[in-house]
Amino acid sequence: MPTDARRPLYKKWAVYGSLGVVLALVVAGRAHWVLGIMAGLLAIAARAIQFAPYVPIFKRFMVGADATDSDGPNSVSTSMTRSQAAEILGVDENAPVAEVKAAHKSLMQKMHPDRGGSPALAKQINRAKDVLLG
Incomplete structure (x- = not known):
């Protein structure tokens, strides 16, 4: 099987494997600490997204996103009668x-x-x- 065809398969296995591990932890009654860590990481990620425009490495991505947004089909024309x-x-x-x-x-x-x-x-x-x- 070619490498390009394997990538989606690996991603699918990773997702199903992760879900299987979480399900096993829930059934065994050991998921509380894993879910607590995931909730904490989610809160940190949400806060980090707010400050992303101020971090120099993310500015490249933000500038690129602004340029693509303004060139879309919904962009406002400069000449209007x-x-x-x-x-x-x-x-x-x-x-x-x-x-x-x-x-x-x-x-x-x-x-x-x-x-x-x-x-x-x-x-x-x-x-x-x-x-x-x-």
């Missing part, structure tokens, strides 16, 4: 400033990334407001 901006905000092209700001505020409250919206959509909404007010 007034009609496109009005359509995004759901207002008329010649809407008063207060109406544009109210529409922007309403959409951002629904589509902000902190509330489950996408960053690309938030950028597009902000760009639409800038085009109509600029």
